[in-house]
Amino acid sequence: MKLKLHVWRQKNAKSEGRMVTYDAPDVSTHMSFLEMLDVVNEGLIAKGEEPIAFDHDCREGICGSCALMINGVAHGPQRGTTTCQLHMRQFKDGDEVFIEPWRAKAFPIVKDLVVDRSAFDRIIQAGGYVSVNTGGAQDANNLPISKEAADQAMDAAQCIGCGACVAACKNASAMLFTSAKISHLGLLPQGQPERQRRALNMVQQMDKEGFGNCTNQFECEAVCPKEISVQFIARMNKDYLNASVCGPDPGKKAGGED
């Protein structure tokens, strides 16, 4: 099939960008979206034009590198699917496809479709871990954890940090990302000692990075390639409220138990 592509081109962080139109004349339905771009890039190089830059690595939907806004939808039209796993059978002959980078103040553009998502790393640095050094851990089966808690923690933990939630949100909020980590650890006994402090610090860092607030439109959940639930945002808000009222000391925990 033939497609017409409109792609955001921007030389670097300092220069201005613009949409440029390209033809993709020979697209197979079995190609992935990124393979389609590979073919377009080979054509550009042959013509002496610099290829379109985009982030990608594993190309199997797990590393979270790929990040394209396709026809205004983060990761494109298929639910629960990263850009690299999106295949061209989702498109039809003659389609026009608009391809843009994630747009958010906290994700500055590096070049073309590549953005800087290091803000996510800094949110994790603010408390997205259990403070345990290597060595001396007790036997793994000494602490039984209910299957339900472990499964729910895993539902949250499978976030790939791609940033689609931010890109889809009109407020560029990172609350789905942040709440997924806070919930993953907060649902497990290992995460309890730092639970309040973690919520407080990670939310503060999120605000500091310039991400917006949640206004309950749930666009984030709709585009999340791992289909992470917005219920985790509610969990985060609860932990944050507890910590804001009572301070980060878990001994003074307010509110219900869970």
Place this chain on the structure above:
Amino acid sequence: MNLDPKIPSGPLADKWTKHKFDIKLVNPANKRKYTVIVVGSGLAGASAAATLAELGYEVLCFCFQDSPRRAHSIAAQGGINAAKNYQGDGDSVQRLFYDTIKGGDFRSREANVYRLAEVSTNIIDQCVAQGVPFAREYGGLLANRSFGGALVSRTFYARGQTGQQLLLGAYQALERQIAAGKVKMFPRTEMLDLVVQDGKASGIVVRNLVTGKIDTHAAHAVVLGSGGYGNVFYLSTNAKGSNVTATYRAHKRGAGFANPCFTQIHPTCIPVSGDYQSKLTLMSESLRNDGRVWAPSSAGDKRRPDDIPEAERDYYLERKYPSYGNLAPRDIASRSAKEACDEGRGVGEHGLGVYLDFRDSIKRLGSDTIAQRYGNLFQMYERITGEDPYKVPMRIFPAVHYTMGGLWVDYNLQSTIPGLFVIGEANFSDHGANRLGASALMQGLADGYFVLPYTLSNYLAGMSRDPVTTQGGEFRAVQNQVEEKLQRLLSINGKRTVDSFHKELGKIMWDKCGMSRDRAGLTEALTKIPALREEFWQNVRVLGEGENLNQSLEKAGRVADFLEFGELMCADALTREESCGGHFREEYQVEGEAKRDDENFAHAAVWEYQGDGKAPTRHVEPLVYENIKLATRSYK
């Protein structure tokens, strides 16, 4: 080249304990005076960087991805082995040790493998303490499953995303140390060369991939955790960015490269669909617990799988290897699939595929149970192929997946260059000629969390505590060489793209040095690769500038190294005149099974670089088996 493995004396089971006691320690107050460079942030790199920082060393960590969380360990699906024996099914450190040696077709070092099995149990404890959400039973205890090459259930898993969860555990530990100021992280920064000064690894030359700036960094020791070289085949299950540059550059600076021809072809990947194909996707080996592998009994059978009656299906793994059946090790399962396709019994459009069929398991267990076990893998398959594996059997074909070869290291994980340590897939040490499923994650974390932090202290304790600098002449010289090479790549402005060269190299490697190899093919490859390399340096087209994000330039540098490294691989495959594990030489077989030659090849082949255009020298480290008897590997 000194290849003393430095194996501690004493009984096998006591070696590591004894060695840990004999190791020199660095006074806690002095640790901050030592700087350590860690290249790579996968399971091995991130766990090492975090642990070294926790101990008090100053750590500089580098990765080419935009965040350390994206290193390719993240894509490992199935699980991680540990000799916990939680199932009470007869597992033990001794059995994991034996299975690993046997699975590797008796081409790995006993003492290293025993240590790996020994620390495997600590890994699970550590990861659980970090909050890794492993699968659990209703009683709250950890669940296990089985993997190829083992008759016990010792694999721990987190749905089909075990690598992701383990890597996030290590990444979070790493981020904690970054926040504490103990690790300085350099994302989007690629190591382009190693600096060896006064005979010791003293630093690295890197390129900032965003600004293009070439920089140097000095350290008391350099640790490479830069992964494997599967992408020399172009198509593999590796991430697009995975490359050999860090280890190959170190090789050119004097590090011995061991067993480069030992590559693993994974039996269960989604078949190639067209020449635009950019990578291959693995379907976890765990699927072989419940899926049955088959091909039509007769050649050229083009019927739909549903229409082929039971009697005309050949469940060839169950037929040939009744005791291991569908769980035969990877090399054997891959070769059997190739055989079926070579006989014209392959399925799918190009005839390069066999079926992995869940019909019987769905009948027996119900589709809900199957969905619980493999749901995300089934979804992934459907997204890529457009076919629903609950209804139509999966089509699978072998693909390059892992490389057992790597830089030679001694028992301390130190390469032949003093001060250069190599961990995870980047070294050669533990998997011999074939790696068992769920053992890569185990080795990466064993090296990073539990081995290197000890053995590195032994090296550093003997080093001066003076601050390191990049002022030495060697730093300037290596930096200049790196800059010249980049300039050269940008100035050729030929006619062919980097990818076109990479694809052509990949095809040579797959055809001549892939699942089976022979003298004629390897000899042919050894003339074709240098010719292709020559053309590359005349005719490659790399557009854009060096002082900017330039993905073509990044690729060009990596492919340039692959074009040299592929030749080393073929030379290694040609000189290893036996079949073992993933290395199958047509000339050496008995009734289709690999024929090992223990008399002449029970050794690691270690290659020493001799300069551009000169043939490398082959050295050997004899493998001494004191505790197990070399036996013909049988899974029948």
